[in-house]
Amino acid sequence: MILKELKLTNFRNYGSASVEWSDGVNMIRGDNAQGKTNLLESIAFLSTFSSFRKSSASELIKKNRDYFLIRSVFHALSTEHTINAAYSLDRRYRVSLDGEEKRKVNKFIGVLNTVVFSPDDLMLMKGSPDERRRFLDREIIQTAPSTQMIFHRYQKTLKQRNALLKGDHVSYAERMLDAYDHQLAECGALILIRRKELLEKLQPLVRLSHRRITDGHEELALIYEGGLDVFFKGKHRFDEWQDAFLQQLKMTRKDDFKRGFTTFGPHRDDIRFFINGDDIRHFGSQGQQRTASLALKIGELELMKGQRGEYPLLLLDDVLSELDEKRKEALISVINGKVQTFVTDTGSEKIFDDAYEFRVNNGNIKLLRD
Numbered sequence: 001m002i003l004k005e006l007k008l009t010n011f012r013n014y015g016s017a018s019v020e021w022s023d024g025v026n027m028i029r030g031d032n033a034q035g036k037t038n039l040l041e042s043i044a045f046l047s048t049f050s051s052f053r054k055s056s057a058s059e060l061i062k063k064n065r066d067y068f069l070i071r072s073v074f075h076a077l078s079t080e081h082t083i084n085a086a087y088s089l090d091r092r093y094r095v096s097l098d099g100e101e102k103r104k105v106n107k108f109i110g111v112l113n114t115v116v117f118s119p120d121d122l123m124l125m126k127g128s129p130d131e132r133r134r135f136l137d138r139e140i141i142q143t144a145p146s147t148q149m150i151f152h153r154y155q156k157t158l159k160q161r162n163a164l165l166k167g168d169h170v171s172y173a174e175r176m177l178d179a180y181d182h183q184l185a186e187c188g189a190l191i192l193i194r195r196k197e198l199l200e201k202l203q204p205l206v207r208l209s210h211r212r213i214t215d216g217h218e219e220l221a222l223i224y225e226g227g228l229d230v231f232f233k234g235k236h237r238f239d240e241w242q243d244a245f246l247q248q249l250k251m252t253r254k255d256d257f258k259r260g261f262t263t264f265g266p267h268r269d270d271i272r273f274f275i276n277g278d279d280i281r282h283f284g285s286q287g288q289q290r291t292a293s294l295a296l297k298i299g300e301l302e303l304m305k306g307q308r309g310e311y312p313l314l315l316l317d318d319v320l321s322e323l324d325e326k327r328k329e330a331l332i333s334v335i336n337g338k339v340q341t342f343v344t345d346t347g348s349e350k351i352f353d354d355a356y357e358f359r360v361n362n363g364n365i366k367l368l369r370d
């Protein structure tokens with residue numbers, strides 16, 4: 001996939017900007033707080049219609065303006081397309097592909113694919129379980145956009161169920177819970193299936209890239225921590241999974257009342273990373289964690305390539321300076337001539353031959369040389 005042009009209006013600190021990109025590597029340089037990450041954020045927005053920095057869409061609108069607009073021209077499987085996305089203070093999204101607008105934004109998720117690698121990802125192994133779940137779910141949504149609705153419904157039902165569990169009206173809650181449990185089990189079982197499928201595909205790719213980076217000295221394993229194995233054992237049909245989920249909710253209901261929240265479900269699960277059998281979170285050095293993060297990102301890139309038939313755009317936000325020579329080389333060898341890449345950097349080190357060099361200064365972007 002190749003992003004050819006990007007035009008921003010009122011996005012973050014950009015009033016109006018227009019960029020033509022290189023098909024290869026684009027180096028985006030500039031001091032702190034000038035708009036480098038904002039630029040990557042706008043590109044990633046075109047693939048998920050949300051911010052990878054966990055900001056709400058309204059925070060993306062330039063201060064004192066009432067909308068933002070991102071316009072783009074890109075190539076997917078060698079065909080040219082345009083995708084535009086706008087959001088206004090009255091909470092309206094407008095997204096169009098090749099001039100055609102759809103009422104539901106999520107129809108266009110994953111039309112343009114991106115993989116973001118940021119300093120937060122380097123912390124993924126040590127961070128909170130919530131971030132690791134987000135990693136999985138973001139990936140699922142980008143490759144199967146219709147699942148966004150399922151995540152949404154799950155979260156909504158979970159909130160309502162938890163409110164009942166916390167409330168004082170136990171007999172009322174008991175009556176209502178059956179309906180909520182049913183809904184939660186349906187969405188929850190779907191989410192678990194998607195996560196299971198994703199991990200099965202991701203695992204071998206991540207292992208392979210990890211083995212390459214460590215010259216075969218280390219074996220990385222990803223293990224899903226939660227009800228998954230017990231849950232799927234001996235069951236093959238969706239209604240069986242949904243039923244198992246429902247049974248689990250019934251079993252934990254008493255405990256849930258005591259604790260005031262839902263204790264079972266995909267919102268409580270986690271992924272653990274092991275190197276040669278040891279849990280990275282407890283035993284991994286910082287270097288090992290970085291290698292694992294890198295392997296994970298390369299795995300993600302390869303997975304999308306497998307699913308879409310071409311590489312997604314790779315957005316590297318301030319991570320190159322965090323990687324040592326060996327890891328940097330591993331990453332560069334994957335990118336090299338195959339993946340259109342956008343790299344932000346505060347320094348001036350030349351890392352890639354043939355990169356377009358851009359300079360960002362207070363919401364203005366300028367091509368220095370190509």
Ligand SMILES: Nc1ncnc2c1ncn2[C@@H]1O[C@H](COP(=O)(O)OP(=O)(O)O)[C@@H](O)[C@H]1O
Binds near residue numbers: 011013035037038061
């Ligand atoms: N909605 C907004 N409107 C105007 N400016 C914004 C908005 N959101 C962020 N900014 C500004 O963007 C700058 C940070 O941009 P960022 O891309 O994160 O910087 P960096 O170049 O360090 O990656 C800050 O100066 C911040 O005030």
Ligand SMILES: [Mg+2]
Binds near residue numbers: 038
């Ligand atoms: Mg930044």
